Amino acid sequence: MEKIITIDNLIFEYAHSEEHSRQLALNDVNLDIYAGSFTAIIGKNGSGKSTLAKNLNGLLIPTSGVVYVDGYDTADDDTIWEIRQRAGMVFQNPDNQLVSSIVEDDVAFGPENLGVEPAEIRRRVDKALEDVNMGKYKNKAPHLLSGGQKQRIAIAGVVAMKPDIIIFDEPTAMLDPKGRKEIMKIIAELHEEGITVILITHFMEEVIDADRVIIMHDGNVLLDGTPEEVFSKADIIKGANLEVPLMVELGDRLRAQGIPVPKGIIKEEEMVKAICQLKSQN
């Protein structure tokens, strides 16, 4: 598989101007992200997830180390806009990332910044709004929409820029369960269309669809692998004060009771199947 993002020895410190102290937010992170993959990043509050996300499109520049996106160095001023066009970002608060008081004008904002031709912007905006199922709302004002709908507009705004990668920084944290489901469905669809997805979240159910899970802890990568691999190390995850998905927890407890369900089950249907098989064997 082709690498689309390379992170080498990334260290990032926030400078506190007032107290001259420094906050080490990322401490030597090394990762490769592959084109077309779906990577989930989880970790406690303050573990450095957002800082990492912002280092992936040059919103923050590494204190030391390098980040390459599609071969471009994020520290290079000349190519920063190439990077930001390729690596779009959706933020947590749906309200604070919409610019315009009309939905379609907001979606057009990114392509307009890129200097795309008006007719092409029109096409992209209509397509992007269809992609997130918000075509009906193109002339509405964002403040009249629900949180989930606003977040879909934010996603459309990124999609209209034709990115290769979309980084979602806890996109569902401020939404109700219905809004959360809608957003997760759209993310899965975008992934199917070939977009490389990086999803930062603290909801374990959202991690399960990913093909790779990275657990961050104190500015470091604690675990990295397929969901099955990562969640088979439940003790390490719990050591980092994180919960494991419900099915992993259930599997652990069943095994502790002497019921031999296989390790690495994270989805409900798989657990049901495994238990039924055990039952039919007895």
Added chain:
Amino acid sequence: MIRDITLGQYYPGDSLIHKLDPRVKIIATLLFIIELFIVDNFIGFAICGAVLAAVIIVSKVPLSFIMRGLKPILFILFFTFALNIFMVKGEVIWSWGILHITKEGVRIAVFMAIRLVLLIIGSSMLTLATKPLSLTDGIERLLSPLARFGFPSHEIAMMMTIALRFIPTLLEETDKIMKAQQARGADFETGGLMKRAKALIPVLVPLFVSAFRIAQDLAMAMEARCYRGGDGRTRMHEMKLKKRDFIAFALEAIFLAIVIIEARMF
């Protein structure tokens, strides 16, 4: 309640006036204001009134909606009227103690009142029949020639766009903060002016904090979407003058000529 607040008092519609290019409407409004100050006799005001009435009829904005905009200025209207009628010197036609009304005073007071009413209605037609966002776009393009001399026309338009977007958000936020404070016993409704003003401080502080947080978040989101000022930026809505815009412009020019000639003649 606070969610359906109307902004810039736009009255949605698709009349000819609504469809005109915002630049044409802005210039026409400015010319109309100038015309009101050229005019100084009843025939002139009658012409201006008739033109405005025609615009209102074509725009299909209900009269009651337009009149609502006049209410807040009734006091100013009354005040200038009183000031003019009593202060202007000339041929006295009525007096009571130190108060004198002169013939010239009546004339000036009446004209000024008509002028103000036409001015307010005329300029509110611009905001009533133009989407706030098209208005900012129009202003940006009209001012863009000045950008060459360092005038921040794009920045001003972007500021207005963002203000339009976030006024409802901040109103909602204010509502939320006030409710939270009321739930903890804050009282915004009773007491004198000073007491009420003081009660607002605990509302304003968190409001400013959230305004700054929004600004920070939004700046980052805009940067992430490749915003780098007005240079090299294109727009989805192209502004092209159509036939109707040229006709409207020609009519406006004829109107201006009539007003000037009429003012010269009488």
